[in-house]
Amino acid sequence: MPAKKISKSAGAKDSKRTPSPKNTTKYKTSWDFSDMYSGPSDPKLEKDTLAIKADCLAFAKKYSSNDDYLSDEKKLLTTLNDYDKLIEKIGSSLPVWYLMNMQNIDGENNVITANVNRLSPILTESINEILFFTLKLAKIPKSNQTSVLKNISLKKYHYLLKKTFDNAKHDLSEEVEKVLNLKSQPSNTMWVDGFEKTMSKQVVVFKGKKLPISEAMSKISSLPTKDRHELHESCMLVLKSLSDFAESEINAVYTDKKIEDQLRGFSKPYEASILSYENDIKNIELLVKTVTDNFSIAHRFYKLKAKALGLKELTYADRAVGIGKNVKKVSFDKTVEIIRSAFGKAGGHYADILDTMLKNGRIDVYPKKGKRAGAYCWGGQNAPTIIMLNHIDSITCVMTLAHEMGHAIHTELAREQPAIYENYTMSVAEVASTFFENLAFEEMFEKLNDKEKVVALHNQIADNISTIFRQVACFNFELELHTKIREKGFLSASEISALHNKHMSAYLGPVAKLTENDGYFFEAWGHIRRYFYVYSYAYGALVSRSLYEKCKADKSFYAKVDSFMKAGKSMSPEDIFKSIGVDVTNPSFYLDGLKSIEKDIERLEKLLKKSSK
Ligand SMILES: [Zn+2]
Structure with missing residues (x-):
């Protein structure tokens, strides 16, 4: 059986090939597998x-x-x-x-x-x-x-x-399954690969320099306002120039999905995905509806962000920009200290797992030549749980270790299960990782000065808004795209781009003004080809938020979080949470999580007022 390997997608940004910090740590910082x-x-x-x-x-x-x-x-x-x-x-x-x-x-x-x-x-x-x-x-x-x-x-x-x-x-008859399997290459994979290849070859000219489009797009949010808008517009124009191909690609793979859903008897476009992550369809519909009904919370955040940036309105390029730089250096030893203390408050055994991993050489810490980017945790039956990092002494790296440790603790506790239930599904994996991120954030936050607090809290909320609201907006966009293509048979690139803008404006709110060209961003959004996968991000973040609030209110609840992790994949996610007294099917469940994010926004509003005085 495949072992569990979980990457933190955002981790890639932590691992630019900056020179490694001087290794003066007292821990084993390279993997040691000599016992195997x-x-x-x-x-x-x-x-x-x-x-x-x-x-x-x-x-x-x-x-x-x-x-x-x-x-x-x-x-x-x-x-x-x-x-x-x-x-x-x-x-x-x-x-x-x-x-x-x-x-x-x-x-x-x-x-x-x-x-x-x-x-x-x-x-x-x-x-x-x-x-x-x-x-x-x-x-x-x-x-x-x-x-x-x-x-x-x-x-x-x-x-x-x-x-x-x-x-x-x-399932279909063996013969039909075989045909579908053989045809999935030309009807899906080759289209998606073809577009990806074409897109990856594009360059964007910025300040007289040619940048590969992926690099250009990831650079946008780090630039000052004027440059940011200019580079964003250049990227969108390049995407627009590819819209004939993207239009054929999306219509082809979405039609292919429609045919397969019909053959397999799925009545809704998202049914197959939700079933494969072992979630309950009604529950995920509740999640999507609750988040959508509360887009006003995201609106409030973006309004505040515009104000903090000194802008009257936000463009699509402004949505991910920070409101200041956090240059504080955090060495690996200090990172371990923060995490150990944060985890220790929740339960000694969490900190013990970290210490044992450090002692046994199960965490590979620093970037080096020949090492891949990002961060991940991988463990499973008979294999030890290990973590790969690319630690560069930044505050984000503290959060990355907390995140991966969440996966590691989950993996360790799930070892109690018989081999067939040791792993866990993607949708609960991110519950554990973001739960431990919450613990680390709180620990770190209290030690910052007011100025640093503004930057850190803003980034934390921005992360949550994009994990919860933006992903649900993407779910809604995908759903309408599937529905329209099923009804009409075909949508033009400009119609798809208009749909993208409709759903992005819905969560960004009135302060954001999207242009027609922004709509072509859909071409670069890989997830819309993974059909509704995005809900698992929102699910993980909201469930972990609720578990965390419960622990804050009553320390004895940590034991229940343990039980959730020990359950592995022996039950459906809904039943696992029900077994610890958390009813994710309760109509107010997701709403409570959203309200706690709103509380963070209020906290940021107050801090901003204080620092502007
Ligand atoms: Zn993760």
């Missing part, structure tokens, strides 16, 4: 890979052409126990886990690359050998499914089985 392998050419890597292969083949041999367990519940139990044991044994495929992580910090090492290329196909093939199993489980006749789900001796496997049965409702 002596190095990338250790013969044990191949030996372990072949052992995994043998285990998978043995399981496949025993069960792939035998159907007895589909109609005999006693035999089903034995088979599922065998399956659980297999997953526990092959774990997160340690040899490849090791090599891929090593490759991430040493991309120029040919021995690692050669071994990845040699061993990972063996592993992929081995995992493919056992994929038949869940497909077969789905074939348990409908008439027997209720009895299987009531059988107490199968209790441990009920959630796995229920999920498999539910998903199977949308």
